[in-house]
Amino acid sequence: MDLKELTPKLENHLSLRWDSPVSIQEIHHLSGGACQDNFSIKMKLDENGMSSERNIVLRTDKGASLLSSLSKRDEFKVAELAFRAGVKTPEPILLEENDSILGSPFYLMEKISGRATGRYIVKDSELNNYRKNGMVSDLAKNLALLHTVSQESVNDSLLKEKLKITTTSSYALQCIKDLEKTLDELPEPHPAIEMSLNWLAKNKPEVDAIVLVHGDFRTGNFMITKDGLQGILDYEFAHWGDRHEDIAWLCMRDWRFGKLNKEVGGFGDRPDFYKAYEDVSKIKVDFKKVTYWEIMGNIRWAIGSAQQAERHLSGKDKGIELAAIGRRTAEMEWEAMRLIEEMENAV
Template sequence: MEGLLEAVMHRAGGVDTAANPVTGLQRLSGGANMESWLFACGQDRFVLRRAPSAEWIAARPLNMAGEAELIRRAHAAGVAAPEVIAELAPADDLGIGFIMRCLPGTADPETALSSPPELASDLAKAMARIHALNTRGLDFLPRLDPAEGVEGLARQFAEAGGDRPLIALGLAWLRRNLPPPAEPVVVHGDFRIGNLMVHEERLSGVLDWELAHLGDGHEDLAYGCMAVWRFGRLDRQGFGLTDIETLAHAYQAAGGEAFNPARFRFWLVYRTVWWALGCLSMGQSWRSGTDRSLERVVVARRCAEQELDLLRLLESEAPETERARPLPPAMPESPASTGEPTAAEILTAVSEWLAATVKDKLAGRERWELAVAQNALGIVRRELSARASPADKALAEDLLAGRQSLATPGLLATLRARALSTLSADMPKYPALAAARTLWENR
């Protein structure tokens, strides 16, 4: 692979790769969709960003040529975006993608979330600059209309089985609360902690433009404020760094439009439903053979995170009597086995063996993939023990049709109990789970 990269670097930038060979090639961990490979060429570092397959990229609204072009325009307009060095051609035999100059810093969430308040101001300025990009000549970007987007989510929900009541609850809310179309601007689409490079406690780069489109700038503001992208900073709703009011003020001061709370809330609910369905689609990609990686089936179980977040977002609209209703009695636990080992115990034994004999032999992405495998074993072990099924197609259909709602006696309590059971099995370390359990179980 190094030789192929050297040929691209020579073709694109005239690099003398005999004197400056490609070294240190390594695949970076993380990234639920695209592959990222870090390498050095001489004294400089670069990143190869490429699609996992031609079939996968063909299903995306924005192809990689369009992504590269938008990054170039953003970089030229002063957005902290990477510099695109070269786009891959079929003859390069490296797949579909492009090469960027590596930015200083790290995208590690802990680094960003431990930074001073000035970082939140940097993010607000970056969003304002992205939303101010000239849209002329960007016809290759998809356009997201709120009403069309919601119906697209409804179709995706039906294709995924249409049997998750909490997603149906979110879809029904979105249909009732459609905002008027906004003046379209460039929306990054994945602007969040984890996709933002931080160097010396300030923003150094905006990564992962694959979801960019034309739409409402409030979508970017809301997306980064989702609980899942705050990585445990539940008390700081503004990207895990500050409060919403301070973030909105900084955005407006940087040239962004006036903050609209109703539009912000719509997109917060919309993107939570969107990511819940996005997680489910990972499992469908694995089943279809488009991507048979272990990561796909594990990420699919993260749908439970978004279902719990949806309920926390929407439960305030239930009548007070329903919000105060206690959870239904829990099912009694099965007695512990004293005979042959159960399936759950066998899975525990496998996980312990992997940690004791394999973990120290791995590094980089392989070590990260081992952690994914152990997570997968844990999901199955907990499902065997206590997970209630989150599927209920009849209830989902009732919620979509308006025959039931959060005003239905006992429904909110039932949904809370199901969300706690599902997430406790699927992703028990999700920070919002502990907060929800404390709030809901002490009634």
């Protein structure tokens, strides 16, 4: 997206939306991964004869999003739910569903400080004190707050439809069927994934409650400074599900960025995170359920990685990042089967 073209379009559109003159003083592209585009914007807003500066982030889709990701409208609405629940997350500011402005829908949110890169969070000496005193408990607390959002608390009918109302009895099997369907759409066979899905179907646990799940709660999706957690980001994979999903996803081997002995995101220990979560949620974390959803998470990420590779190989969205992600599929397959073996040997 050409920033020179983007600036006047945004200035004109936001001036109309806010009924006040808007001038963009600075704009630059932020990293947003394979599916998202994020732009940092410093703007001047003239309102009622008074001038004020605002620092915001514009978030929109880049190319084709993954099939399981939310639309920008639904992602914005989920961010609003999280913000109202007290989760430390950037405040959602404005939603634009008209794709004629920039070529795709977008939304604006508060710009927060910090860095989200895995290397910084798990290895940078600047965070040594916070890693020892606060990072685990802060993230556990905010995850527990997110999980206070229930299906009954959502009034937006379109969001309800997208998030798929589900029940505790059918949820795990629904996840397995969805993954089987996606796997069948891939052009090549993945016997390790099929074997793992069969095991998941035979060993599905009871779900204690259906809650709002972040869906990608991991190192890389929260902003940190030496002063602490600044905000949780990226709700594009949010859905109704089992609270243990989010806990398991954070603990997955792939999100430890080389710090394999620190099973919580590469920076913490499971018992500490579980206790901090329990202190806020008043819900006991079930270790076996975490492992089950960790296996499910690895299978989901294995299929997602294969999907990304297929986008590149098919020519639909050429990109070295997509191709590189595809090479991770085998790693997730191996990890899922390793965890299954551990579960079987522990019985």
